[in-house]
Amino acid sequence: AQSVTQPDIHITVSEGASLELRCNYSYGATPYLFWYVQSPGQGLQLLLKYFSGDTLVQGIKGFEAEFKRSQSSFNLRKPSVHWSDAAEYFCAVAPSTDSWGKFQFGAGTQVVVTP
């Protein structure tokens, strides 16, 4: 069955430390890949997306993600976390352009930033 897995439900990181959020997918072919962030009381904001080409993708707010086909992974990273990065992060996939908008989301990873 097709699936998106975020293994870490909750991550605590110190301000200024690096952050890596994991995402694994299970699809027949490489889907289109996305990372979204959701702050309390807010909707989802797109951080970055991968369609094809360079496997290292740069996004907003200093985030980047690396697509690894051999591992079916699309992990999100930030070198130095700010207190404002505390939020919930969702990995999402769209299986094809025909299914665009029919995103399948992971369960999310809650990020807590400590002083």
Next chain:
Amino acid sequence: DAGVTQSPTHLIKTRGQQVTLRCSPKSGHDTVSWYQQALGQGPQFIFQYYEEEERQRGNFPDRFSGHQFPNYSSELNVNALLLGDSALYLCASSRGMNTEAFFGQGTRLTVV
């Protein structure tokens, strides 16, 4: 630019009742998708509207229905509400079906 707006922000309904949620897409957008986000879970796709027609649908029962108006705004209707329908309902809009989707802040529905 107002972005994607949803109304109401919060709603409490009784089991068995019907509810209508509304979404106004971002200016210039013509495609609207609806998602259900239960507490502690990721959003789940309900359906997508484009050119006033339902184009794609997720695994939701027929109690969930929708509509898109000529001005591209959309409604989500849920009949015979169940306690399990309690969730945050998110609307996302895009220009066409293959471009970046922008999400609204959602409507928090509580069924008691």
